Amino acid sequence: MTLELPQTFLAGLFGLLIGSFLNVVIYRLPRGQSLVTPPSTCPGCGTRIRPIDNVPVLSWVLLGGKCHKCRAQISIQYPLVEFVTGALFLLVAWVTPAGPLLAARLLLVVILIVLFGIDLHHQILPNVITLPGIVIGFLFSLVGPPGWTNSLLGIALGGGILYAIAAAYYLVRREEGLGMGDVKMLAMIGAFLGWKAVLVTLILSSFAGALVGIGIIAFTKGTMRLALPFGTFLSLGALAAMLVGDPLVTWYSGFFVP
Ligand SMILES: [Zn+2]
Secondary structure (H helix, E strand, O other), X not given: OOOOHHHHHHHHHHHHHHHHHHHHHHHHXXXXXXXXXXXXXXXXXXXXXXXXXXXXXXXXXXXXXXXXXXXXXXXXXXXXXXXXXXXXXXXXXXXXXXXXXXXXXXXXXXXXXXXXXXXXXXXXXXXXXXXXXXXXXXXXXXXXXXXXXXXXXXXXXXXXXXXXXXXXXXXXHOOOOOOHHHHHHHHHHHHHHOHHHHHHHHHHHHHHHHHHHHHXXXXXXXXOOOOOOHHXXXXXXXXXXXXXXXXXXXXXXXXXXX
């Protein structure tokens, strides 16, 4: 049984508020700052942000993306993260039966958004997120899909594939192409979603990464040294795998079953 319509919308509103906090996490966690104190201030003038100016998405739109005091520009990243978190909470709550699976998936959404943002800005995937994520994903699998054996296979396959690729790349090129952060992140995705989703995630994120990479090479005529944050693409791939992975695997397997 999925949630009733009013609860589904509440989940979306809850997601908007969570998104507001995720902005703080994305900014402060890689800088080693506390996530709770001090309260948010304007990066331009240091004025404390009033609660009225902290309403997700709405405040940014009403203030035209500027600080109410000094008119400094406030990045569109803030309302975007809030909107995307709200929309994904709504979507996941709409299609997932209520229970431990819903809790696990909302938590995974939160983790993937944070890793997306941090990897994009800093090219790191903090252990303090990915390692507990592997454990929590496995614990959830004890009480719901994908089941604990599938979860363990997901951890082994996710970590194993990327570790093998990273090792092979290093042997050939003598430089690090894939970080260990990517290895741990895909193991975590496997812990939450199982081994099939690992393959779907890997295929989708490699494809998306290649498309963006080709686009950048075309636009900059190959002058830009490419260092795409793979964790950012893994986030997108895992979200897609979570939302449409099962139908995708069924459709694809259809080609091989007579
Ligand atoms: Zn200001």
